[in-house]
Amino acid sequence: MFGGTFIAGYVNDKYGPKPLVYGGSIVMIFALFMTSLCQEYYQLFLAQGFLLGIGIASALLPAFTTAAQYFSKYRGLAMGILLSGSSLGGVIWPIALNKLLVEVGFGWAVRIVAFIELPLLIIGCLSIRLPIQKINRPKAKPDFSCVRNPILILLSTGFFLVYFGLFTPFFYIEPWALYLGFDKNFAFYTVSIVNSASLFGRILPGILADQFGCYNIAVISAILSGLVCTCMTKATSVAGIVAFSVAYGCTSGAIISLQGVCAAKLVPPNQLGLAMGSVMTFLSISGLVGSPINGQILDTWGYLGMSLFSGLIMILGGLVILLARFKLNKQILAKA
Numbered sequence: 001m002f003g004g005t006f007i008a009g010y011v012n013d014k015y016g017p018k019p020l021v022y023g024g025s026i027v028m029i030f031a032l033f034m035t036s037l038c039q040e041y042y043q044l045f046l047a048q049g050f051l052l053g054i055g056i057a058s059a060l061l062p063a064f065t066t067a068a069q070y071f072s073k074y075r076g077l078a079m080g081i082l083l084s085g086s087s088l089g090g091v092i093w094p095i096a097l098n099k100l101l102v103e104v105g106f107g108w109a110v111r112i113v114a115f116i117e118l119p120l121l122i123i124g125c126l127s128i129r130l131p132i133q134k135i136n137r138p139k140a141k142p143d144f145s146c147v148r149n150p151i152l153i154l155l156s157t158g159f160f161l162v163y164f165g166l167f168t169p170f171f172y173i174e175p176w177a178l179y180l181g182f183d184k185n186f187a188f189y190t191v192s193i194v195n196s197a198s199l200f201g202r203i204l205p206g207i208l209a210d211q212f213g214c215y216n217i218a219v220i221s222a223i224l225s226g227l228v229c230t231c232m233t234k235a236t237s238v239a240g241i242v243a244f245s246v247a248y249g250c251t252s253g254a255i256i257s258l259q260g261v262c263a264a265k266l267v268p269p270n271q272l273g274l275a276m277g278s279v280m281t282f283l284s285i286s287g288l289v290g291s292p293i294n295g296q297i298l299d300t301w302g303y304l305g306m307s308l309f310s311g312l313i314m315i316l317g318g319l320v321i322l323l324a325r326f327k328l329n330k331q332i333l334a335k336a
Contacts, residue, residue: 002284004057009065009277013143013270017062021128024058025121031055032114036107059124061280065272066128068264075264076214080206080257087202087253090195098188146271147278152263154324156282159259161317162222163283164290165229165310166255169248170194171291176232176303177241186238193245201253206261209254213335214261215325221254222318228252230311233304259283262321265328 012020031052038044063082071078093113100109146152170191177187201221209217228248235244263275290310298306329336 002057002280002287004054004281005061005284006274006277006281008057008061009273009275012062012065012273012277016130017066017128018125020058020062021125024055024060025125027055028052028059028121029055029114029118032110032117036110036114059121061273061277062128063124064260064276065264066130068260068272068276069131069269074210076206076209076217076258076261077203078206079261080203080254083257084199084202086256087195087199087249090198091192094188094191143271144274146267146275149266149275151324151327152266152275152278154320154327155262155266156279158222158317158319158321158324159255159279159283160286161320162225162255162314163286164293164317165226165312165314166252167287167291168294168306168310169229169232169245169252172294172298172303172306173232173241173245173248176235179303180236180241182238182241190241190245193242194249197246197249198253198256199249201250202257203253204250205254206257209258209261211335213325214258214265215321215328215336217254218258218262219318219322219325221251221258222321223315224251225255226311226314226316226318228311229314230308232307232311262324 008020008024031047031054034047034051035044038047064079067078067082068075097109097113100112104112173190173194174187177190178184205217205221225248228244228251232244235241259279260276263279264272267275294306294310297309325336
C-alpha cells in the first residue's frame with residue numbers, strides 16, 4: 001500500500017492527481033473482485049497483497065498532495081480529517097466483515113465490500129481537483145532534489161523506526177485479551193476501540209500541529225505512543241484494556257496523519273508527491289516486517305518483551321524526528 005507511493009508521487013507531480021485516482025480506483029475494485037475468487041494462497045497474495053496495494057497507493061497519495069495544496073495554514077487539521085475516514089473504516093469494517101463472513105461466506109463478503117466501495121470511490125474521483133491557480137500554472141518537471149534533503153532523510157528514518165512498533169497494539173491487543181482469558185467477543189472489539197480513539201487522535205493533534213508545529217506534535221505523539229505501548233502488559237482487566245486501547249489510539253493517530261504534513265513543509269507544491277512518496281515508501285519497509293519481527297519476539301520473550309521492543313523503537317524514532325525538527329529550526333520553542 002505504501003511501497004508504491006514513490007512512483008505514484010512522481011506520476012502525481014508530473015501529470016496531476018486525476019489519472020492516479022481514476023486508475024487506482026479501477027484497480028482497487030478489480031482487485032477486490034479477484035480476491036473474492038481466490039482459492040490458493042498465491043492467488044490471494046497477488047490479488048489482495050499486490051494488486052490491491054497498487055490501487056490503494058495510486059489513489060491514496062494524490063488525496064494527500066491535493067489536500068496539502070488547498071490548505072497551508074490549517075494543513076494539519078485538513079490531513080487529520082482526511083485520514084479520520086480510515087479510522088472510521090477501521091471501526092466499521094472488522095465488525096461488518098465478521099458478520100458477513102459467517103452469513104454469506106468469504107467470496108460474497110468481499111464482493112459486498114467492493115460494491116460498497118464503488119460509489120465511494122466514484123465520489124472521490126469526481127471530487128478531486130487541484131486549486132484553480134495550480135491548474136492554470138504551467139507544469140514543472142518533477143524535481144528529485146527533494147529526496148536528497150537531509151531533513152527529509154531524517155524524517156523518513158524517524159518514521160521508519162516508529163513504524164516498526166506502530167501496529168503492534170493493533171495486531172496484538174486482541175490476542176493479549178484472549179491470553180488473559182477474557183471473552184472472545186470483548187477481545188474482538190478491542191481493535192475497533194483502538195481505531196475509534198484513533199479517529200480523534202488524528203483530528204485533534206492536527207489542530208495542535210497547526211498551532212504549535214507539525215514536527216513538534218509528531219515528536220510528542222511518537223514518544224507518547226511508545227510509552228503507552230510499553231505499558232501494554234499492565235492492562236490486565238477489562239477497564240485496563242479499554243483504557244490502553246483508547247490511550248494508544250489517541251496518541252498514535254497523529255503519527256499517521258502528520259507524516260505527510262511534515263514532508264509537505266519541506267518542499268514546494270511541484271515536489272509534494274515525491275516528498276510524501278519517499279517518506280511513505282521508506283516506512284513501508286518497517287511497516288511490512290515490523291509485525292512479523294514482533295511476532296518472533298513474542299514467541300521468544302513473551303508479550304512484555306514485544307511491547308518493550310515496540311515501545312522503545314517508537315521512542316527512538318521520535319527522537320530521530322526531533323533531530324529533523326532541530327535541523328529545520330534550532331530554536332527550542334519555535335513553531336516547527
